[in-house]
Amino acid sequence: MKEQLEAIRKQAFDKLEEINDIRELDELKVHYLGKKGELTQILKGMGSLSPEERPIVGQLANDIRTALEERIAEVKERLIKALRDEKLKSETLDVTMPGRIRHLGKKHPLTAVLDEIKDIFLGMGYEIAEGPEVELDYNNFEALNIPKNHPARDTQDTFYISENVVLRTHTSPVQIRHMKSHKPPIRIICPGRVYRSDAVDATHSPVFHQVEGLVVDKGVTMGDLVGTLQAFARGIFGENTKIRLRPHHFPFTEPSAEVDVSCWGCNGSGCRICKGEGWVEILGAGMVHPNVLRECGIDPEVYSGFAFGMGIERITMGKYGIDDMRLLFENDIRFLKQF
Amino acid sequence: MKAPLKWLKDYVDINVSTKDYVNAMTMSGSKVEDVVNMAKDIDKVVVGKIISIEKHPNADKLRICQVDTGNEVLQIVTGAPNVKEGDLIPLALVGARLPGGEIKASKLRGVESFGMMCSIDELNLTKDYLPDAPEYGVYVFTDPVEPGTDIKDAFDLDEVVEFEITSNRPDCLSIIGLARESAVTLGVPFKKPNVVVKEEGEGDIHSITSIEIKNPELCSRYSARLVKDVKIGPSPKWMQRRLAAAGMRPINNIVDITNYVMLEYGQPMHAFDFDKLEGGKIIVRTAKEGETIKTLDGQDRKLDPNMLVICDENRPVCIAGVMGGENSEVTENTKTILLESANFNGASVRITSKKVGLRSEASSRFEKGLDPENTILALNRCAELIEMLGAGKIVKGIIDVYPEPKKMEALKLEPERINAFLGTQISKDEMVRIFKSLEFEVDENNMTVTPPSFRRDVEQFADLCEEIARLYDYNNIKPSLLSGKESMQGRKTYKQRMEDVIRNTMMGCGFNEAYTMSIVSPKVFDLINLPVESPLRKAVVISNPMGEDFSIMRTTTIPDMLRVLSINYNRKIDAAKLFELSYVYHPVDGELLPDERETLTLGMYGEGADYFELKGAVEELLMAMGIKDFEFKPEANEPTFHPGRTARLYIGVNNEMKACALLGEIHPEVAEKNECPQRTYVAVLDVAVLIEASTTNKQYKQLPKFPAITRDLAIVVKDDLYVADLMAAIRKKGGEYLEDVTLFDVYKGAQVQEGMKSVAFSLTFRALDRTLKDEDVNEALERILKYLEKTFDARLR
Numbered sequence A: 001m002k003e004q005l006e007a008i009r010k011q012a013f014d015k016l017e018e019i020n021d022i023r024e025l026d027e028l029k030v031h032y033l034g035k036k037g038e039l040t041q042i043l044k045g046m047g048s049l050s051p052e053e054r055p056i057v058g059q060l061a062n063d064i065r066t067a068l069e070e071r072i073a074e075v076k077e078r079l080i081k082a083l084r085d086e087k088l089k090s091e092t093l094d095v096t097m098p099g100r101i102r103h104l105g106k107k108h109p110l111t112a113v114l115d116e117i118k119d120i121f122l123g124m125g126y127e128i129a130e131g132p133e134v135e136l137d138y139n140n141f142e143a144l145n146i147p148k149n150h151p152a153r154d155t156q157d158t159f160y161i162s163e164n165v166v167l168r169t170h171t172s173p174v175q176i177r178h179m180k181s182h183k184p185p186i187r188i189i190c191p192g193r194v195y196r197s198d199a200v201d202a203t204h205s206p207v208f209h210q211v212e213g214l215v216v217d218k219g220v221t222m223g224d225l226v227g228t229l230q231a232f233a234r235g236i237f238g239e240n241t242k243i244r245l246r247p248h249h250f251p252f253t254e255p256s257a258e259v260d261v262s263c264w265g266c267n268g269s270g271c272r273i274c275k276g277e278g279w280v281e282i283l284g285a286g287m288v289h290p291n292v293l294r295e296c297g298i299d300p301e302v303y304s305g306f307a308f309g310m311g312i313e314r315i316t317m318g319k320y321g322i323d324d325m326r327l328l329f330e331n332d333i334r335f336l337k338q339f
Numbered sequence B: 001m002k003a004p005l006k007w008l009k010d011y012v013d014i015n016v017s018t019k020d021y022v023n024a025m026t027m028s029g030s031k032v033e034d035v036v037n038m039a040k041d042i043d044k045v046v047v048g049k050i051i052s053i054e055k056h057p058n059a060d061k062l063r064i065c066q067v068d069t070g071n072e073v074l075q076i077v078t079g080a081p082n083v084k085e086g087d088l089i090p091l092a093l094v095g096a097r098l099p100g101g102e103i104k105a106s107k108l109r110g111v112e113s114f115g116m117m118c119s120i121d122e123l124n125l126t127k128d129y130l131p132d133a134p135e136y137g138v139y140v141f142t143d144p145v146e147p148g149t150d151i152k153d154a155f156d157l158d159e160v161v162e163f164e165i166t167s168n169r170p171d172c173l174s175i176i177g178l179a180r181e182s183a184v185t186l187g188v189p190f191k192k193p194n195v196v197v198k199e200e201g202e203g204d205i206h207s208i209t210s211i212e213i214k215n216p217e218l219c220s221r222y223s224a225r226l227v228k229d230v231k232i233g234p235s236p237k238w239m240q241r242r243l244a245a246a247g248m249r250p251i252n253n254i255v256d257i258t259n260y261v262m263l264e265y266g267q268p269m270h271a272f273d274f275d276k277l278e279g280g281k282i283i284v285r286t287a288k289e290g291e292t293i294k295t296l297d298g299q300d301r302k303l304d305p306n307m308l309v310i311c312d313e314n315r316p317v318c319i320a321g322v323m324g325g326e327n328s329e330v331t332e333n334t335k336t337i338l339l340e341s342a343n344f345n346g347a348s349v350r351i352t353s354k355k356v357g358l359r360s361e362a363s364s365r366f367e368k369g370l371d372p373e374n375t376i377l378a379l380n381r382c383a384e385l386i387e388m389l390g391a392g393k394i395v396k397g398i399i400d401v402y403p404e405p406k407k408m409e410a411l412k413l414e415p416e417r418i419n420a421f422l423g424t425q426i427s428k429d430e431m432v433r434i435f436k437s438l439e440f441e442v443d444e445n446n447m448t449v450t451p452p453s454f455r456r457d458v459e460q461f462a463d464l465c466e467e468i469a470r471l472y473d474y475n476n477i478k479p480s481l482l483s484g485k486e487s488m489q490g491r492k493t494y495k496q497r498m499e500d501v502i503r504n505t506m507m508g509c510g511f512n513e514a515y516t517m518s519i520v521s522p523k524v525f526d527l528i529n530l531p532v533e534s535p536l537r538k539a540v541v542i543s544n545p546m547g548e549d550f551s552i553m554r555t556t557t558i559p560d561m562l563r564v565l566s567i568n569y570n571r572k573i574d575a576a577k578l579f580e581l582s583y584v585y586h587p588v589d590g591e592l593l594p595d596e597r598e599t600l601t602l603g604m605y606g607e608g609a610d611y612f613e614l615k616g617a618v619e620e621l622l623m624a625m626g627i628k629d630f631e632f633k634p635e636a637n638e639p640t641f642h643p644g645r646t647a648r649l650y651i652g653v654n655n656e657m658k659a660c661a662l663l664g665e666i667h668p669e670v671a672e673k674n675e676c677p678q679r680t681y682v683a684v685l686d687v688a689v690l691i692e693a694s695t696t697n698k699q700y701k702q703l704p705k706f707p708a709i710t711r712d713l714a715i716v717v718k719d720d721l722y723v724a725d726l727m728a729a730i731r732k733k734g735g736e737y738l739e740d741v742t743l744f745d746v747y748k749g750a751q752v753q754e755g756m757k758s759v760a761f762s763l764t765f766r767a768l769d770r771t772l773k774d775e776d777v778n779e780a781l782e783r784i785l786k787y788l789e790k791t792f793d794a795r796l797r
């Protein structure tokens, strides 16, 4: 009987080495270890053995059973792993193929730049004020120290609706409306659409956009203006940007300045963008003219303030290297998708 | 203002390079636009004297010249027909640089030539600058000049600095004014002119003529001199060249002198032929009704009673400050001249020059408001030049009518306040120095400063600050950031935040943002088939448009969106989705200003574009804005749109359903007119209504604890029934457990009777407090079905 058992063990283990399939393995398990399996049958015939032999053979049979079970489990694990490996292999993707793009829409570059400007000033405690585009001549000119027949009106080619109504030539009338309806301290920016009678070409458009800013408080200094413009320029054009103020004249500010930033194309050494100057003019600014404060019911002996204004198209074109303003209003999808 | 540098140097020593000078002037407030160096491209060109001329052996049109260059004689072959022996000409030597390129030794038809004789074109000079130049051919000097002289000296070539002068500084529209600013900027003395008039003419002006100002509010001062024995002729070359360099054409000595003085002193002058003045006198008055004048340019001009004119005893002889009349024009035969140097009201000159459509160098100066103290100075300079040039003899005396001399007011000098305003620490002494250098009168005892008469723009404290700041240099002001001020909160308004939500949602739906012009042509209404009586045709009209294409403010954004779509379509772009957030403008009866309505416009064509894609985007927006009470209704009567594929959106605002949007497929005829694809979709939404109905309030609802039961319900109904009505009915009868109804199929065709459609819904039922039983749901379904049968004649499929 011992020999018989040894033979079964050898036969079973040999067969196990050749198995490559889980189903075969299950069959083999039943064949040897099942209720009617070979090993079971042998154990059933143990009654014919002597009492001395019984425990020895019993022990042997159990050993074989345990060994076989362990081995079967091992083989099973190997087979399952092989099977899974094969499945994974068959599922391989070309991960370099393009992903499924959702085609989100894009912000217009003018909005993108305007949003950046808004963020900078919101962070410095400014509110965003708005006003109508079709405006009273009074708000657009007269309250800004530009009476009718003032030569400064020449520099702003104005669209008139009637004698007293214009398409605003700047967003300054929003400042006027705000000062008349709010008491200092005032900190606002006024973004919006403005109009001037300029024929459409690469650098002009009768419709364009501006952001102006206004601060009125006790003890506001020209130094505050310089510092604010510097913070703004750094925020928009980068930390290393420098600004330069040149004296100028606007009827609504005194002193007035034109403001240049160090050229983003060449950092000041001179290039095509700055026409070799190293500086690019981007805005006008100044201390609010006392006549304007007075007109809005603010006492210039008590309060002072500064204001500044810039064209968003010009900044957008500079920032993104756009060489033709018409592109901004044409809305070719291939242009818009670039931002 | 174009200022030749040598002219400036008559009055100030510019002791730095042109580049440094220009930069310094810009930084002190006189912005330099450009510097033109007339000699920029000219080098190694000298005066040559033609010693002999022979025929060229091999060419009829060429001649061989021997030319003395001062230290050698060169052989030059020329094709110029106008030169002769003894002529002095500009000669470009071998190696010379000219605007057209470099000169090399060459052989012309076998004869060697060592240079080139130049015409003014070849030197890039104008006939204005050198009026004695021939029309064609080589320039020949008409004055003696030493052979070998550099042409830059012989022609007095100069650098011309072009300043941008702001409207507050008319004093700088003059060489004297700019020289004064240059002196202050560079810290060097200003060389005041020293004018001497000999007055050698016969008689005294006071006994010959008289001047009367009838409207002193329009003419604050009128000064005049009389010139006898006038000899009209060309002015000297130096004057012609300076005028030409400054941008004025030389005419004759008298005109040139008045122009020269205008440029130098900033005071426009006028010369009358005195013998043509009827009554021999000047009356300054406003024009009479019906009066006319023929101006110097030969045009007849109608005058009106608001216009100031200079008259003789009977008639206008000049439009004050704008242009003279032909009837008193100085001509070759003029013997006696009355020189006018007057001060006119700026606004009046501006209005008049606009009305008659004439802008001159004189009017653009007067417009800005000139210094009345300048009239005599300019008049005397004019007289001096007339004497100097031998153009006439100055009669003794000046008539000066100046009814109310304007005194400059003293302003308080408050150094601490100036420093507090600028954020600087400039010493009082430094401020005093600056004001003195600007010719302000400084009274240090009373701490006042009085601006000079030519600085009428300085009126108050802020103006004084500017003077200090610009000469201190703005860029020396230390930057600060509102330090010490109360900090303020920067926050977007609710409207501005909602606009962000709108933009973000549209971008999330795949729409790209567009910007279009808000000024349009009235033709756009026809392009979108708007009926003649449509209120949208009533627009805000621009009274001075640039042309019809930009003449009204838009009342609808649809034409602009169609144009954008068409631009993309015509460029062979397969598909486009665009949105714009902008305004339309509706005139309001009885109001000066229109109603500006913010509008969201969506547009699309191409793959994936259909009505439901468009509606889906609108629904996404409603969800994003927290709008739950809304209804889409079919809209068959909008001529811009497809009658069967268009809806109007209504939104509940304060218990009222307000029209908020129109969306749908563009009418094929409109699509065709606008060169858009046949299937083009557009939506326009009233943003104010959206914002009014929107909310950002959100309340958490507990997640369900019990399972739901889902049932499908397929019914057959008449084809023209609206799904929205069926869904509303289902919800109405669904009972408390009906959680959701969704449409999952609409079917027409085989198995469904003609004129009918099969509509299938998925209904979800759930109770919050227990697991529903089938009976609960069956009961609800029966109730729904019964109602649908009764109301819509529906039957279960």
Ligand SMILES: [Zn+2]
Binding pocket: A263, A264, A265, A266, A267, A268, A269, A270, A271, A272, A273, A274, A275, A276, A278, A279
């Ligand atoms: Zn650059």
